[in-house]
Amino acid sequence: MELRQLEYFVAVAEEENFTRAAERVHISQSGVSAQIRQLEHDLGTSLFDRSGRSTKLTPAGRAALRHARSALAAVDAVRQAVDEVNGLIRGRLVVGMVTACTVTPLFDALSAFHHQYPGVEITLLEDTSDRLMERLRAGTADLALISTAGTPPPSLESYEIIREPxxxxxxxxxxxxxxxxxxxxxxxxxxxxxxxxxxxxxxxxxxxxxxxxxxxxxxxxxxxxxxxxxxxxxxxxxxxxxxxxxxxxxxxxxxxxxxxxxxEPVLSLSWSTTDNPALRQLIHHCHTSFSRPAPIPSPLPEPVL
Incomplete structure (x- = not known):
């Protein structure tokens, strides 16, 4: 049994289709089929019912799916832990900001982070504060610069940047x-x-x-x-x-x-979880950037939106 076989097995189970699974894992359909057949041979049972239009799990396949996912998650956790120790943080971060809010320290933090961890892809998006909070809670954004009324966003971790009337x-x-x-x-x-x-x-x-x-x-x-x-x-x-x-x-x-x-409106840097090591490092860079004394002559204060 190989990890790639488990990966293909999970892909077929979730897509319910060998063709779509092959596109997802970026190999040919025949390659996925061959690896699944080998996995079934090693386990001594069929994992999929191929008789219908869609590919369905057999009882044995349903029993195996949870464990296959756990095994792949464990491998990812091992790789992530080693990457953290070696400073080889990779992945993707989605950073949100209030529309048209130009806050220089955030850009400084993103620049410093990118130079230290070039393997992390950063996507920057603009939206209203309400929609950014929804994205953080839904997990479709990792970090966001948000403006709220009176207090930082509820149910989110936050670092208050500025408040003014x-x-x-x-x-x-x-x-x-x-x-x-x-x-x-x-x-x-x-x-x-x-x-x-x-x-x-x-x-x-x-x-x-x-x-x-x-x-x-x-x-x-x-x-x-x-x-x-x-x-x-x-x-x-x-x-x-x-x-x-x-x-x-x-x-x-x-x-x-x-x-x-x-x-007073409050401008805060907010996030929902720090499970991602890349996000933890970016938050650290943001703390450093926002706490750094302003250069002389000092620029105009940043807007609160």
């Missing part, structure tokens, strides 16, 4: 600029431009409006914070953003504190 941003000639600070009720007298639902900023804003019992007219929404700022600069509404992002658009935009929004 929301502000109203508008051109210097806007009527609200005459006030030292504004309330949600003041904003109801004007059009508002905002990020879409599913983002931390929008959730904080919507929850504050609901708590204050005010209805807000959202004139425009866009997934990129820079687009929100550009809309506000052109007089299409008051932008609801974090102050650090608006700072990049001064003097075209002026900000005012919104006094009755008690919750």
């Amino acid at each position: 929301l502000v109203a941003a508008m051109p210097p000639a806007h009527p609200l600029c005459a006030e030292p600070e504004v309330t949600l009720a003041d904003l109801t007298q004007h059009s508002v431009v905002s990020l879409p639902t599913g983002t931390g900023v929008r959730k904080v804003f919507d929850e504050a409006c609901a708590a204050a019992g005010v209805h807000m007219e959202i004139a425009f929404q866009a997934g990129a914070p820079s687009a929100i700022a550009d809309l506000a600069i052109r007089g299409l509404g008051v932008a609801i953003l974090s102050d650090s992002l608006v700072a990049q658009h001064r003097p075209h935009l002026t900000t005012r504190t919104i006094t009755d929004i008690p919750t």
Whole structure:
């Protein structure tokens, strides 16, 4: 009995088809069939019922499947343990980030990690915070930069990066600029431009409006914070953003504190499990990158989305 025979056996059992199994393991169908026949000969019994349209496990095959999977998993665990000791981490990581959120320390961490572990393939994706959390919980993403309301994402491990209050941003000639600070009720007298639902900023804003019992007219929404700022600069509404992002658009935009929004958006690096040694190393690089002192002169603060 050979490990490759167990691999082919599991592939045929899961695909219920020799052709699809052969495509999955990247050898010819005749090669898979020959190895399965040899495995059946060694075990002294048939593992598959080949009489129907699809290939079904026999009772003996069903009994063997769980053990075959366990044997392959054990081999993977041995290989992974040795790779960790030797520093030969391999595999694939899916890293998510809030759409249009340019956070330089994350890119620095990815770059340092890639140079140390070039055998790990990294896929970077952008999405809303809500969908990124769903991906982490479903296991289709390994690590994500997520914005939430007030606290880091529940049921996930997180490293909080930054939190800051929301502000109203508008051109210097806007009527609200005459006030030292504004309330949600003041904003109801004007059009508002905002990020879409599913983002931390929008959730904080919507929850504050609901708590204050005010209805807000959202004139425009866009997934990129820079687009929100550009809309506000052109007089299409008051932008609801974090102050650090608006700072990049001064003097075209002026900000005012919104006094009755008690919750702050929180930008966190989140993950659901650290079973993957490559992920553990990437998290370590992220901790190092985000805790590193800013260079002189220091850049603008990173935006909270």
